Amino acid sequence: MDKQIDEILKNAEAQISQAKDKQELTLTSAKFLGKNGALSDLMKGLRELPNEEKRSVGEKLNILRDKLNALVKEKNEAIEEAILNEKLANEKVDVTIPVKPASFGTMHPIEILKKDLVDYFVAKGFELKDGGDIETDYYCFEALNVPKEHPAREMQDTFYIDSETVLRTHTSAMQVRTMESQQPPIKMISTGNAYRIDEVDATHSPIFGQLEILVVDKDVTMADLIGTLDGLVKHLLGKNAGIRVRPSYFPFTEPSIEADATCPKCQGKGCSMCKETGFIEMLGAGMVHPKVLEMSGIDSTIYKGFAAGIGLDRLAMMRFGVSDLRDLYENDINLLKQFK
Amino acid sequence: MIVTLKWLSDFVNLEGLGAQEIADKFISIGFEVEDMKDLSKGMERVRVGRIVKLSKHPNADKLQICTIDLGGETVQIITAATNVFEGALVPAALDGADLPNGLKIKTSNMRGEESQGMLCSGEELCIDDSVYPNALVDGIMILDESAKEGQQIAEFLGLDDVVFDLKVLANRPDYQSVYGLARELAAGLNREFVEPKLDFDAKNVKLPLEIEVQSKNCPLYFGCVVENVQLAPSPKHVQQRLKSVGITPRNNIVDLTNYVLWEMGQPMHAFDYDKIANHKIIVRQASLDEEILCLDDNKYVLNPDILVIADSKQPIGLAGIKGGKEFSINDSTNNIVIESAIFDRVCIRRGARSLGIRTDASSRYERGVESISAQLGLNRILALISEFKIGNISSVILKLGDVNSESREVVLPLDDIKRTLGIEVSTQDVIEILKRLDICAEVKGENVHCLVPAIRADIERPADIIEEVIRFYGFEKIVPTYCENTQSISGGMNDLLKLERNCVEYMMTTGAHQVRTYGFRAPSEFDKLLLPEGSPLRDSVKIENPLSLDYSVMRTEMIGSLLDVVKLNASRKNKEVQIFEVGKIFINNRNNKDNLPQEDKILAYLTSQNVDFFNVKAITEMLASKFGLTFNYKPSQIEFMHPNICADIVLGNKKIGFVGKVHPKVTKNYEISADCFYFEINLGLLPPKKVKKVKPLPKYPSAHRDLAVVVDENVQVGGMIDVIKKTVGDILEEVELFDIYQGEQIEKGKKNIAFNLKFRKADATLTQDEVNDAFNKILARLESTFQATLRS
Numbered sequence A: 001m002d003k004q005i006d007e008i009l010k011n012a013e014a015q016i017s018q019a020k021d022k023q024e025l026t027l028t029s030a031k032f033l034g035k036n037g038a039l040s041d042l043m044k045g046l047r048e049l050p051n052e053e054k055r056s057v058g059e060k061l062n063i064l065r066d067k068l069n070a071l072v073k074e075k076n077e078a079i080e081e082a083i084l085n086e087k088l089a090n091e092k093v094d095v096t097i098p099v100k101p102a103s104f105g106t107m108h109p110i111e112i113l114k115k116d117l118v119d120y121f122v123a124k125g126f127e128l129k130d131g132g133d134i135e136t137d138y139y140c141f142e143a144l145n146v147p148k149e150h151p152a153r154e155m156q157d158t159f160y161i162d163s164e165t166v167l168r169t170h171t172s173a174m175q176v177r178t179m180e181s182q183q184p185p186i187k188m189i190s191t192g193n194a195y196r197i198d199e200v201d202a203t204h205s206p207i208f209g210q211l212e213i214l215v216v217d218k219d220v221t222m223a224d225l226i227g228t229l230d231g232l233v234k235h236l237l238g239k240n241a242g243i244r245v246r247p248s249y250f251p252f253t254e255p256s257i258e259a260d261a262t263c264p265k266c267q268g269k270g271c272s273m274c275k276e277t278g279f280i281e282m283l284g285a286g287m288v289h290p291k292v293l294e295m296s297g298i299d300s301t302i303y304k305g306f307a308a309g310i311g312l313d314r315l316a317m318m319r320f321g322v323s324d325l326r327d328l329y330e331n332d333i334n335l336l337k338q339f340k
Numbered sequence B: 001m002i003v004t005l006k007w008l009s010d011f012v013n014l015e016g017l018g019a020q021e022i023a024d025k026f027i028s029i030g031f032e033v034e035d036m037k038d039l040s041k042g043m044e045r046v047r048v049g050r051i052v053k054l055s056k057h058p059n060a061d062k063l064q065i066c067t068i069d070l071g072g073e074t075v076q077i078i079t080a081a082t083n084v085f086e087g088a089l090v091p092a093a094l095d096g097a098d099l100p101n102g103l104k105i106k107t108s109n110m111r112g113e114e115s116q117g118m119l120c121s122g123e124e125l126c127i128d129d130s131v132y133p134n135a136l137v138d139g140i141m142i143l144d145e146s147a148k149e150g151q152q153i154a155e156f157l158g159l160d161d162v163v164f165d166l167k168v169l170a171n172r173p174d175y176q177s178v179y180g181l182a183r184e185l186a187a188g189l190n191r192e193f194v195e196p197k198l199d200f201d202a203k204n205v206k207l208p209l210e211i212e213v214q215s216k217n218c219p220l221y222f223g224c225v226v227e228n229v230q231l232a233p234s235p236k237h238v239q240q241r242l243k244s245v246g247i248t249p250r251n252n253i254v255d256l257t258n259y260v261l262w263e264m265g266q267p268m269h270a271f272d273y274d275k276i277a278n279h280k281i282i283v284r285q286a287s288l289d290e291e292i293l294c295l296d297d298n299k300y301v302l303n304p305d306i307l308v309i310a311d312s313k314q315p316i317g318l319a320g321i322k323g324g325k326e327f328s329i330n331d332s333t334n335n336i337v338i339e340s341a342i343f344d345r346v347c348i349r350r351g352a353r354s355l356g357i358r359t360d361a362s363s364r365y366e367r368g369v370e371s372i373s374a375q376l377g378l379n380r381i382l383a384l385i386s387e388f389k390i391g392n393i394s395s396v397i398l399k400l401g402d403v404n405s406e407s408r409e410v411v412l413p414l415d416d417i418k419r420t421l422g423i424e425v426s427t428q429d430v431i432e433i434l435k436r437l438d439i440c441a442e443v444k445g446e447n448v449h450c451l452v453p454a455i456r457a458d459i460e461r462p463a464d465i466i467e468e469v470i471r472f473y474g475f476e477k478i479v480p481t482y483c484e485n486t487q488s489i490s491g492g493m494n495d496l497l498k499l500e501r502n503c504v505e506y507m508m509t510t511g512a513h514q515v516r517t518y519g520f521r522a523p524s525e526f527d528k529l530l531l532p533e534g535s536p537l538r539d540s541v542k543i544e545n546p547l548s549l550d551y552s553v554m555r556t557e558m559i560g561s562l563l564d565v566v567k568l569n570a571s572r573k574n575k576e577v578q579i580f581e582v583g584k585i586f587i588n589n590r591n592n593k594d595n596l597p598q599e600d601k602i603l604a605y606l607t608s609q610n611v612d613f614f615n616v617k618a619i620t621e622m623l624a625s626k627f628g629l630t631f632n633y634k635p636s637q638i639e640f641m642h643p644n645i646c647a648d649i650v651l652g653n654k655k656i657g658f659v660g661k662v663h664p665k666v667t668k669n670y671e672i673s674a675d676c677f678y679f680e681i682n683l684g685l686l687p688p689k690k691v692k693k694v695k696p697l698p699k700y701p702s703a704h705r706d707l708a709v710v711v712d713e714n715v716q717v718g719g720m721i722d723v724i725k726k727t728v729g730d731i732l733e734e735v736e737l738f739d740i741y742q743g744e745q746i747e748k749g750k751k752n753i754a755f756n757l758k759f760r761k762a763d764a765t766l767t768q769d770e771v772n773d774a775f776n777k778i779l780a781r782l783e784s785t786f787q788a789t790l791r792s
Helices: A002-018 A022-033 A038-046 A051-090 A109-123 A151-155 A173-181 A222-237 A290-295 A312-320 A326-330 B005-009 B019-028 B153-157 B178-189 B236-244 B252-264 B345-355 B360-367 B371-387 B415-421 B427-436 B462-473 B495-509 B559-571 B613-627 B664-669 B717-727 B768-786
Strands: A127-129 A134-136 A160-162 A165-167 A186-195 A207-217 A243-250 A253-262 A279-288 A304-311 B002-004 B032-038 B046-057 B060-069 B074-079 B089-094 B108-110 B113-115 B117-119 B162-167 B210-213 B220-227 B268-272 B280-285 B291-293 B299-301 B307-310 B315-318 B336-342 B392-401 B408-413 B440-444 B447-452 B578-587 B598-607 B632-635 B641-651 B654-662 B677-682 B703-712 B732-741 B750-759
Touching (some): A022 A038, A022 A051, A038 A051, A109 A127, A109 A186, A109 A222, A109 A312, A173 A186, A173 A207, A207 A222, A207 A279, A222 A243, A222 A253, A222 A279, A222 A304, A222 B415, A243 A279, A243 B019, A243 B462, A253 A304, A253 B462, A279 A290, A304 A312, A312 A326, B002 B005, B002 B236, B005 B019, B005 B162, B005 B236, B019 B032, B046 B074, B046 B153, B060 B117, B074 B089, B178 B252, B178 B427, B210 B220, B210 B392, B220 B371, B236 B252, B252 B360, B252 B371, B268 B315, B268 B371, B280 B336, B307 B345, B336 B371, B345 B360, B371 B392, B408 B415, B427 B447, B495 B578, B495 B598, B495 B613, B559 B578, B559 B598, B559 B677, B598 B654, B613 B641, B613 B654, B613 B677, B641 B677, B654 B664, B717 B732, B717 B750, B750 B768
Parallel strands (some): A127 A186, B210 B280
Antiparallel strands (some): A160 A165, A186 A207, A207 A304, A253 A279, A279 A304, B002 B162, B032 B162, B046 B089, B060 B074, B089 B117, B108 B113, B220 B336, B220 B392, B268 B336, B280 B307, B307 B315, B408 B447, B440 B447, B578 B598, B598 B677, B632 B641, B641 B654, B654 B677, B703 B750, B732 B750
16 A cells, blocks of 8 residues: 555656646646545545554545645646746836826916915915906996096006996905905905006016905004015015015005015126116005095094005016016917926 | 206205215105116216317327316327317317227327327217207317316216106106105205295286186186297206206297296296287187197197187197197297196096197196196296396286195094004104105194195095105114904805816816916907807907907907917927816806906816817816716707717706817817817806715625617717616616627617616615616616617
């Protein structure tokens, strides 16, 4: 019997190792481990053995079966390994081939700036308001203390839809709409398009983006306005930047100011961009005119307010180093792509 | 407003101040200095010299050696000019001069003789005959005997001055004068302001004059006769100042009207007294089609909106705009009438506009001239006429209307200064600053009572006074604060604005680039978009005064703007572009309280990349899923879209947009050769995104079945999915299309559609029978609705 077992094991070792693929291995393993295989034959013979031998032979056969199974398993793994290796060997790519990358789109530069400013002010607790591009004469002018025939109307050449309807010349039109709809405290910003009769050239566009800022409360002062604008300029141009305030005139603010920012190109030293002054014009602002508060239904003896309007187009040009405003409205994809 | 340093010096002592310091002071009190020009630039080292000796150069035939007396000092200069002579006064540029024409002068040796400079021609000094007679003579400029040896040439020529161009604020008509600007400057510098000479000698002139004002547009009119005028060129400094500010000198009378206009901001006019019929001046509105020939040699046809100065026969001038030619001052004029008047701002503006003229006078009236200014202007011109002894001024001055010279009281609560500015300004400082501005201020209790001179019509309220205080106190003294004392509000942004932002973020993930286009469009766009007559999209909001026809209507659709962007890019060989914009369209539907057109915010997307309908629909579906919405798609006919490849995007039962291929004719109209796909969604029609509560994970397993049916090729899959969903209730969790097949194994004209159906019950495991039952119901419904047959 021992001899037989040794022989089977020997044959199995020889034959299983010869199997070329899984199919052959299945057939070969059936010869030894199958229903009619060699092991099965010996098992059947077990019944005829005397009881005292049955046990020891049985044990030997179990060991044989384990050994055969191990042989098959080992071979199976070897074959699978070979298959995988072959597959891997065939799966070759030239990793150096250049590809056209899947890419994100981009935001328009003026919109990037707008979003940046909105985020800045919203984080400071301001509410963003939206208004119409087409506005009544009342909200665009009259309610801002610019009655008809007021010389200040000539400061802003206006596109008219009809005698009472205009393309808003500034986002300041949103000041009165906001104040009419709510009592203070008001902390509002509004962004959008403004329109003025200007031929398209390197620094002018008849349509341009603006940001409006309005704060109305009991204790709001010119110092708060200057601090707010100073903070904004530092946010945009860096912590060493600052503002210079000059007196100015707008019919809807009193006192009115213009704020110049430290020239971002020369840091205030003087260069061609700032015409050697070290400053660039940035925005107009002021304390909301008491007449404007009153016309909007706010008691000017209790409340004060400040307002500011900032043109976004030239700021975007400055920020992104664009020298011709037309480039921002042309939408050449090769320019847009750069604003990742 | 152009003003010169010397002219300002008439009113305020500017000693010790450089031009730049003066410019800086102007900036700090609210004037933008747009330009600053030193007229003497380049003439610093050029002085008047007298040729005391002239001799031939020993080594050069064409050169002469001049010994020049510079007033005590003598230099030797060699010249090649032939027009010099002994005794002549000439401009001598000395060693180190850097002439206006760029020439640099150094002492040099010319053929063995030293030349310590150069004698100058007018050309080398960049001046012409308007600055000095015969300046452009061939050779050296020979100066008249009023020049003094050693004098700076700029001083002799009247060019020792600096011209400032200041931007004048719209609320300060009083700044349109040297007088007004000098007063501000004096206040800014805290130096004394010197009033101009306003008194004159009057005579008993016997020439009668009558004035009648018939129009309410002339609240004040002064007329004064000057007899026996001696017309001549104006004094040199008057001429030079007029030239510096851009006015050509003519004769002493005309020059003085211009001089006073510029100096006092009051438009003045002089008429030839003897030409005025019946010596009567009538101020009235023009009658229709009345004509006048003006000083500019143009004949103007008038209308009743225009105010005229007339005699009893005809208009003799356009009030506040321009004088009539026939009545102007000329060589034969003996007697004149000086006019100083106030005309209505609006009337002058309308009149000047309707005639298409704008003059120094009209622009001042348009901004507004205070009545006190008419009195000052008249007195000033008469004082100058008297000073220059031009004629006999009548002691009778006709005055129609009133001069408002009364000061106005404005009461400023003291605490209002701190409440407005955020800093304390001492009462003493407040009063001192106001005093500089001629505002008399007095503290009474908690208030400052301010008496504001009539000419400062811009000061009406406490806020105006506070502005004056801080303007001169200095904005730099304000310590910035950051709204620490304001109350908090909720802040943030509304749903539509959030949605707009989110859209931009989502769209960027598709690789599309955001563009920014004008809302102005050309009316011809409607044709390019194949819109039929009567299409609602043709009903656009029109601009009354557009820049051009191409920018004359507000857009009613977004696609044209985006097609133009693709067109521009295509023309630059950027063939494949993928762009989007969140922009506004304007609908001529004024159903709101302000009677304004409706403005809709549209997300629009256009691609000229090589894609198909389904690639683009995948983007709208991505948006739907980001918004947590279900979009449905209904075949749609839109003029500018492909007739068979376009669907309305429907939410609930509302159309919110559309998606499809752009009509090839339209792309061709925009000169684009590539196929374009487009979609737009009206963001205002999307519901706000809600915060959703989590759905618990399913407790029981799902069951899956594949269903493949053959239907006619025209059957729409969307319709089949709708039917499947409606047939069995909640137990159908998902229907997924996984294959559409047309080909050999399928009958011609038919297609095979395969769905994966996913069933689940929330409260129990589905039985095999329940799933079979549902499956069979769905199949039966597809059979009856679409004549579908099960594909085995």
